[in-house]
Amino acid sequence: MFKINTIDGNKRMSTQDLLESVNAALAQGETEFHIEAAGQHDIGGPLWHPEGKPLKFIVRNAGQRVGSMCLPGTEIIVEGSASADVGWLNAGGRIIVKGDGGDTTAHCAAAGSIYVGGRAGTRSGSLMKHDPLYEAPEFWVLKNVGSFAFEFMGGGIAVVCGYDSDQFASVLGDRACTGMVGGIVYFRGRAQGISAKDTKILTLNADDISYLDGKMDDFLTAIGRQEIRSQLTVWSEWQKVVPLSYDERPKRANTNLNAFRTGTWVPGSIFGDVCDDDFAVIGAIATGVYRRRVPVWENAKYSAPCEFNCTASIPSQQRFNLLRDGKIDEAYRLVLEYTPFPGSVCGSVCPNLCMDDCTRKAVDISAQIGKLGSYSAEADLARAEVKTGKQVAVIGGGAAGLTAAWQLARLGHEVTVFEADAKAGGKMEQVIPRTRLPQATLAREIARIEKMGVAIKTGVAVDQKKFSSIKASYDAVIVTTGAHITKVISWPGHERLVKGLDFLKAINRGERPGIGKKVIVIGCGNSGMDVAVGAYSLGAEQVTCIDVQRPAAFAHELAHVQALGGEILWPVFTKEVTAEGIITQDGQLIKGDTVIISIGETPDLGFLPADFAFDRGCLQPAPDYSVGAGIFIAGDTIRPGRLVDAIGAGRQAALAANAYLGNSSYTAVQKTKISPDRMSTAYFKKCHSCDVPEANNDYNRCISCGTCRDCHMCLKSCPENAITRIPGQAGAEYMSDPNKCIGCGICAGICPCGVWSMDTNGEPIQFYR
Structure with a gap:
């Protein structure tokens, strides 16, 4: 005070x-x-x-x-x-x-x-x-x-x-x-x-x-x-x-104001030496140049929260708009312009960040965006009609590499993917449990990539000699080898640890790694939860998951492990690994026959030149995803992350490589999230969770933030009939006639999607000399 x-x-x-x-x-x-x-x-x-x-x-x-x-x-x-x-x-x-x-x-x-x-x-x-x-x-x-x-x-x-x-x-x-x-x-x-x-x-x-x-x-x-x-x-x-209203007020005799100003008053006006007065009388409600504000139709200028949060930048609001218009096949194909894995990732294992900030949550619950990806699992895009003659090599056949290959093939380049494993797919194929990512879905989507013209060579391990050969033989190279080296901390007894990544890969190969009845998992991320579930599937009676911090796994993954009987403990700091289990820093013993570590991975980039910009085992690219002339990187080689992050980076690296092959520069598009204040959620009826339709029928709940849903509300609400709808093959456009518009702002106020803005009228008035 x-x-x-x-x-x-x-x-x-x-x-x-x-x-x-x-x-x-x-x-x-x-x-x-x-x-x-x-x-x-x-x-x-x-x-x-x-x-x-x-x-x-x-x-x-x-x-x-x-x-x-x-x-x-x-x-x-x-x-x-x-x-x-x-x-x-x-x-x-x-x-x-x-x-x-x-x-x-x-x-x-x-x-x-x-x-x-x-x-x-x-x-x-x-x-x-x-x-x-x-x-x-x-x-x-x-x-x-x-x-x-x-x-x-x-x-x-x-x-x-x-x-x-x-x-x-x-x-x-x-x-x-x-x-x-x-x-x-x-x-x-x-x-x-x-x-x-x-x-x-x-x-x-x-x-x-x-x-x-x-x-x-x-x-x-x-x-x-x-x-x-x-x-x-x-x-x-x-x-x-x-x-009193205007009609109720007493009226004066009409006066010819123009005649008074030009004849009775000072000829040329009292400011005639500095301006050209047209003697026009501007009313309280004006059109054209004399409006204080003008409407601007800003369709798709801002990203919807779903598009903004998605690191692959998938515009889900546009998919729902196409479904609303009955363009079902077009809606399912749209996502393929951003990712070749709508079923494997979006519809199966993605955390669906798109739904976290969905504007619809202000009304009831998010639009069902995640499950929408599964409807595109069997959709197809046509192969490029024009070939560029350029050849691109992609080292690594995981989410980032296959996404880059998919995008480059669509742009008309000849693409070859080199994959060290017997099967393409990276961690989607090798690590993620089949219960979370159905193998049939992944196989269909990889086949779609090959159908686009991508050549996938499996069983090819790239060393320094092989990398030099590839670099000399191709017009551009994209490195997306992924993170496959499990991090291990050198505690006393660390040689007893089972590497979580190796454990999951063995299960996905159909093997049954030997484990004890009591299993300890170090690391409570999503991979740690996959390890815990895998341990139970192999007959473990008790799985204890420990971490030094709050578990980073998704809530539903933690709940799944706990439902199986698993115990989640944190913070727990490991001091030593013994035959009896884990000894913590405070001297307690957590009993376990098998200890599996799953605290993250790093990529193996030993095949690259040593003069590249390395940082903590990863590469640091330029803003255009390049690390050298014609060499680009994406995915875990930059920073280990989620599959959707790898997909987004793979697409960006492909666009950067395409610009390089065309002798131009590349700058990634910066997304700006639309302000929630622009949307009018009051026009949408609240529904209960039991009333929420299936994802492919959820288009009426989608608010279409920042993207016109062609609802005609502005057209029908304009008091001056100043707005015109112009049909087009890519969707309708709306225009406001400045000779009719009075700048009232009703169009911006009533638009449920936030597409109309009211800007200060910046048109110059030709008055002063």
Whole structure:
């Protein structure tokens, strides 16, 4: 809490020094201020906390303009009365004056609320206004206001309660509401002198009473007068002032303004020496160049959360849009432009990061994106019609290598994959349990890659000599050998450890590695959980999984192991491996006949030149995935990770190699996630989990974030019929006619997908010379 007394003996602190002290405290993170003022101005003005925390001011003896230009998140409580201009240009703050407010209280207020627990002075509430993009300003006065109140009021809500004001002929003072064109003034008690040419007085309707009744408690609590509520809520004593509509206002005789300006006024206008005045009269609602804002159709400018989170950048919202349009085959083929493994990875083993941040979760649950991949397992793309004549070698037939080969073959290059194992597929084939990744699905998808024209040579181990030969024989080389060396820590007895990767590979080959009844698994990642499940499948009676940190495996993988009877322990620090099991750093023995380590792997890159940029056993590529002229890398050779990471990197490496082969440079596209504020989830009906359809029928739940779903809502909602839908083979486009558009923003506000934006009109006005 920041407290300050602005009087020190007979010395008074200046306004500038006080405001600088407040700003300094605010910069240090202070949020609550108690100020014993001595008439200083502008206390609680346009301030905001560096972390966005709410601010509170308690002030005594404030000078003019307390709460001037006050921002949202700021509350100001004035103990006693205040001087002139309380809440001048209030932009969203909550200002409470427990005594009287001076002249021009709430003058030009545009947002927020101002409560006065006494009387308010002359011209209070004048020029109040309301920007429809924000909540309307509110101005409540317990007693009465002075003359000329609410003159030229353009918007907002004012409430004058008329308490303790029977001695006045008018609780609104003299000549109230002159020039009023917007807003509402509620008042209780007598009033006279209200401008009849601008306004009319009406009795309250049900909505008025609901508003006043709903806000009265907040007002009276704020000023500390809850005991008079019953006295102020006799609604028959209340009335309201509203502005006359255009048709209700008295009309003047028509004047030819253009003739006046060009003939009667200064010829050429008073600014004729600096500008060319066309004497056009610009109305309050303008089209074309005079609009303040213009709509922009930004289809697919931003990535949907699913696309942004997917490291393979699969635009799932586009797949759902195609399904919605009945283009089923096209939807299933779309994913093949990003990955050749929609069934093996997306539909089987991927953690489906796409679903973690799905906008649909704000309504009920994520769209069923992951399972959608399984429908593309048997889809096909046509082979490249034009061949480039370029030959590319891919060393490593795992997820990254086969993805790179797939993409390069689609681009017309001749691609050969060199794989050391007897079968292609990398860890998908060799390590991941068949129960998680069906072998038939993987075989179909590898066959699809070969059908695209990729030659896969298995059983080819690449050493330095072989690498030199490949490099000399091919126009480009992509290295994706994967991480197949199990990390082992040299604890005493580490020679007893069974390597987790070797263990899983043996199981996938159909072998039955010998294990004891009690198995310890060091490492609680997803691979560790696969090892634990494999141990149970081989007859283990008890599996204990340990880790030095919180287990990194997915929740469902941990739950599966625990359901089998497995125990998950952390943090556990290994000191020694013995014939009896693990001895921990704190001297405890965890019994086990077999200890399997699964704490990660590193790639074997010994076949590469030693002058490459190595870091902790991996390679560090340039931004275009290259490590040398015509040599590119992807997957675990850069950093061991998930299969979807390898797929994304394989695609990027292929695009980089393609650019190299075409004598051009490559820069990866940077994704920008669409802001959730752009979407309108209110248009989507909530459903229960039991009502969620199958993935290929879930297109109506998909919000299609950032990508037009062709719903016609903007077209049908535009009040000026300014929007046109243009059909096209690649999908419909929408355009706004500047000669009809008034920049109202309804299209952007109603678009469920966040495709329309309202930008400041930057078109130059040819006026000045």
